[in-house]
Amino acid sequence: MVGIYPEFILLVVDTVYSWARMFVALFISMILALGIGIWTARSAVAGKIIIPVVDVLQTLPILAFFPFAIYIFVFYLPGYIGINSAVVFLIVTSMLWNMIFGVNEAVRTIPNEVIEMSRVYGMSLYKRLRMIFIPASLSKLSEQMSLSWAIGLFYLVTSEIFSTGNAKYEVRHGIGVALTQLGASRNFPAYLLGIGVFVLFVVVTRLLFFNKFDEYVNKYSTNVYPRHRHKLGLFDSLHMINFPKVEAGMSRLKGYMHSHRKLIFLALGILILALSIFLLLRLTINSQNMVSKVFYTIPGYEAESLFSLLLSFVRIWGAFLLILAISIPISVYVVFISKKKNTFLLLFQIAASIPATILLPILFIASGGNAEALAFMIFFLSGIWYVIFSILSRSKYLQSSIEDLQKIFQIRGINAWRYIYLKAIGPGLITGSITAIAAEWNASIIAEYFSSNGLSTSVKVGIGRLLDLSLSSGNIVLMLIALINMVIMIILLNTFLWKRLYSKVTAVYS
Amino acid sequence: MGIIDVKEVSFSFANGEGPKILDSVSFDADEYEFVSLVGPSGCGKSTLLRIIAGLIHPTSGSVSYMGSTISQPIRDISFVFQDFALLPWLTNVDNVSVGLSHTKMNEKEKEKVSIEMLKKLDLGGFEYAYPNVLSGGMKQRVGLARALISNPKVLLMDEPFSSLDELTARALRSEVIRILKDKAQSVSSVIMVSHNVEEAVELSDKIVIFSNKPTHVKAIKQISLGDNRNRHSKEFMKIVDETYSLLVG
Ligand SMILES: Nc1ncnc2c1ncn2[C@@H]1O[C@H](COP(=O)(O)OP(=O)(O)OP(=O)(O)O)[C@@H](O)[C@H]1O
Ligand SMILES: [Mg+2]
Numbered sequence: 206m207v208g209i210y211p212e213f214i215l216l217v218v219d220t221v222y223s224w225a226r227m228f229v230a231l232f233i234s235m236i237l238a239l240g241i242g243i244w245t246a247r248s249a250v251a252g253k254i255i256i257p258v259v260d261v262l263q264t265l266p267i268l269a270f271f272p273f274a275i276y277i278f279v280f281y282l283p284g285y286i287g288i289n290s291a292v293v294f295l296i297v298t299s300m301l302w303n304m305i306f307g308v309n310e311a312v313r314t315i316p317n318e319v320i321e322m323s324r325v326y327g328m329s330l331y332k333r334l335r336m337i338f339i340p341a342s343l344s345k346l347s348e349q350m351s352l353s354w355a356i357g358l359f360y361l362v363t364s365e366i367f368s369t370g371n372a373k374y375e376v377r378h379g380i381g382v383a384l385t386q387l388g389a390s391r392n393f394p395a396y397l398l399g400i401g402v403f404v405l406f407v408v409v410t411r412l413l414f415f416n417k418f419d420e421y422v423n424k425y426s427t428n429v430y431p432r433h434r435h436k437l438g439l440f441d442s443l444h445m446i447n448f449p450k451v452e453a454g455m456s457r458l459k460g461y462m463h464s465h466r467k468l469i470f471l472a473l474g475i476l477i478l479a480l481s482i483f484l485l486l487r488l489t490i491n492s493q494n495m496v497s498k499v500f501y502t503i504p505g506y507e508a509e510s511l512f513s514l515l516l517s518f519v520r521i522w523g524a525f526l527l528i529l530a531i532s533i534p535i536s537v538y539v540v541f542i543s544k545k546k547n548t549f550l551l552l553f554q555i556a557a558s559i560p561a562t563i564l565l566p567i568l569f570i571a572s573g574g575n576a577e578a579l580a581f582m583i584f585f586l587s588g589i590w591y592v593i594f595s596i597l598s599r600s601k602y603l604q605s606s607i608e609d610l611q612k613i614f615q616i617r618g619i620n621a622w623r624y625i626y627l628k629a630i631g632p633g634l635i636t637g638s639i640t641a642i643a644a645e646w647n648a649s650i651i652a653e654y655f656s657s658n659g660l661s662t663s664v665k666v667g668i669g670r671l672l673d674l675s676l677s678s679g680n681i682v683l684m685l686i687a688l689i690n691m692v693i694m695i696i697l698l699n700t701f702l703w704k705r706l707y708s709k710v711t712a713v714y715s
Numbered sequence: 716m717g718i719i720d721v722k723e724v725s726f727s728f729a730n731g732e733g734p735k736i737l738d739s740v741s742f743d744a745d746e747y748e749f750v751s752l753v754g755p756s757g758c759g760k761s762t763l764l765r766i767i768a769g770l771i772h773p774t775s776g777s778v779s780y781m782g783s784t785i786s787q788p789i790r791d792i793s794f795v796f797q798d799f800a801l802l803p804w805l806t807n808v809d810n811v812s813v814g815l816s817h818t819k820m821n822e823k824e825k826e827k828v829s830i831e832m833l834k835k836l837d838l839g840g841f842e843y844a845y846p847n848v849l850s851g852g853m854k855q856r857v858g859l860a861r862a863l864i865s866n867p868k869v870l871l872m873d874e875p876f877s878s879l880d881e882l883t884a885r886a887l888r889s890e891v892i893r894i895l896k897d898k899a900q901s902v903s904s905v906i907m908v909s910h911n912v913e914e915a916v917e918l919s920d921k922i923v924i925f926s927n928k929p930t931h932v933k934a935i936k937q938i939s940l941g942d943n944r945n946r947h948s949k950e951f952m953k954i955v956d957e958t959y960s961l962l963v964g
Binding site for chain 1: 765768769770787788790792793794796798800802803804805809813814816817845846847861865
């Protein structure tokens with residue numbers, strides 16, 4: 206036990222490094238969210254173009270872009286700065302979207318008289334920002350920030366772990382790196398201590414930063430105009446992450462899909478085109494004769510990407526089916542049957558605050574080194590909380606009379622499942638599923654392939670593995686093709702499966 | 716002895732530790748009697764109705780149905796909710812067949828009876844629609860259909876008309892009177908919470924008037940108007956006035 210004390214100091218230092226990345230990303234996200242949120246709320250054109258794109262972006266598993274981001278950043282900013290910029294960039298892409306929506310909504314709901322007042326007094330743009338738009342946004346922004354923080358943690362840890370074991374791209378200091386190395390060297394006391402330190406930091410950050418910020422901001426903004434809000438608890442929203450935003454996005458998208466369908470596909474088209482042009486530019490800069498070589502190999506890359514995608518799809522949806530089989534009964538029990546809802550909630554929230562990817566070393570042992578089993582476990586753990594929390598958070602909108610109804614009309618057993626439980630959890634289940642599956646895809650860059658001294662795993666074929674290997678072999682063309690395939694598949698599924706299902710299920714709510 | 720006997724019921728929340736909401740409340744509902752409970756807002760009428768339904772237990776005293784104490788909801792007692800309490804994800808037919816959950820009927824039979832009941836309540840054509848397309852009055856008809864379909868002996872209604880606009884409420888009250896008179900149906904006693912004295916006088920044989928803090932029975936007024944009550948008749952208005960003065964006095 207002599208070794209534990211210095212270990213503890215080192216772990217704290219590593220966590221401080223990680224938290225520094227998080228706060229830098231949070232700060233950047235706040236600035237961007239305020240800028241973009243206010244702009245899109247005040248300019249009809251900006252709103253029409255940017256908001257649908259943001260909506261699409263927030264359902265993409267952007268973490269899968271990490272290998273690509275690392276490649277770009279390290280290419281232009283070699284070494285320590287480049288890799289850290291890549292990590293911060295990635296965290297920003299996980300935090301930003303819902304914060305933009307929060308600000309946008311807050312600014313859009315500013316009473317018209319206030320805007321007119323600013324016109325009457327001829328306020329400058331700076332004054333309007335400082336005295337109206339920003340103060341009015343802060344409350345919503347604060348609420349969304351704490352959601353963003355939770356998903357940002359998963360991105361942080363996963364990108365740190367991803368970089369481990371690759372000398373060229375290693376982050377060096379970070380709790381994700383430290384835990385993976387401790388786990389790989391089988392120093393389990395220190396490893397568990399590290400997880401404890403991580404959870405401690407999560408709790409302390411919430412108490413000392415988010416709760417305080419929220420309090421401050423609400424004192425400040427209720428003076429602007431009153432609004433209803435609920436107080437954030439210790440773990441509240443810790444892993445409630447995407448589904449409020451996905452839910453909001455869904456109802457927005459229901460509208461957009463009718464009126465802006467073309468616009469969305471246009472935006473996607475532009476995105477893909479931009480990526481392709483970039484790809485071509487890179488190639489022509491590198492060498493002329495590579496162009497023909499690449500065009501020769503693209504069909505092969507495409508086939509490889511599709512095949513990898515297919516196998517990953519099977520794993521991810523397989524894990525997802527198990528998630529459903531377990532999370533549905535658990536959620537139904539907690540929502541409708543258990544009398545100790547809050548105890549369960551707290552337990553779940555603590556468990557969920559530990560990103561699944563951090564458990565890699567333990568899961569490695571648990572899986573007996575079987576790469577498929579390991580990938581399956583990571584996928585499962587990455588996704589399950591989203592489904593459970595989505596259902597639980599949605600359940601507060603259920604009528605309180607349901608319990609009375611059940612007792613009066615003696616709705617029990619199979620009837621209760623048929624008439625109440627399975628139907629009532631529908632909307633939460635769908636939004637939870639979308640985020641769960643996105644989280645699984647995110648985890649694929651770790652789950653399907655990982656290699657560091659002492660700890661390595663690799664499935665035979667899979668999109669996460671393909672992304673990882675194309676980075677380490679510098680095959681950027683293959684990486685881009687794989688990414689584009691994945692993005693298109695996810696957008697198609699969201700549009701043709703999830704959105705339809707969601708519309709169908711929620712159509713009956715007035 | 717009535718069908719429903721409320722005997723010296725007292726109640727406090729927090730397992731009897733909280734402030735007293737009901738203080739030794741007693742009254743009964745006889746066979747073929749329509750009883751209204753009126754009293755100041757927040758005095759505990761809904762709480763009392765939930766005790767009668769067996770949803771919560773009195774801190775002391777008891778409620779009995781045909782002589783036996785009610786300790787949990789029973790089939791013979793049904794309930795109509797103020798906010799309708801329809802399940803939004805079920806079609807109207809399914810919402811009604813929820814009222815048959817405890818029976819051994821198969822799905823086909825349940826559906827058939829439920830459709831008939833909806834037709835009786837003028838909701839033909841809306842069987843397979845969802846509640847969100849219905850107006851407030853129509854939703855409460857579905858709520859009534861669900862309450863009546865299991866042939867209950869006692870119907871408890873908690874402000875069943877107060878979520879509706881006055882015109883709709885009036886139409887639905889006549890409907891309820893019509894249904895309760897129908898010999899084919901089973902309901903013999905009704906206990907209704909109301910905050911509307913005219914409504915109570917129009918529908919009831921007996922009005923139980925509560926006073927506040929803690930709530931006890933202030934007066935019980937028998938209404939001896941016959942059928943087809945006219946809200947504008949002298950006697951009707953006289954009884955309304957008397958009830959008001961009992962309520963505020
Ligand atoms: N679950 C509860 N816990 C504690 N107090 C409660 C609870 N439910 C109701 N109360 C309190 O009990 C009192 C009686 O409530 P109840 O709803 O029975 O009154 P009511 O006469 O039906 O009022 P209204 O006319 O508004 O419908 C109120 O003061 C209310 O605040
Ligand atoms: Mg009430």
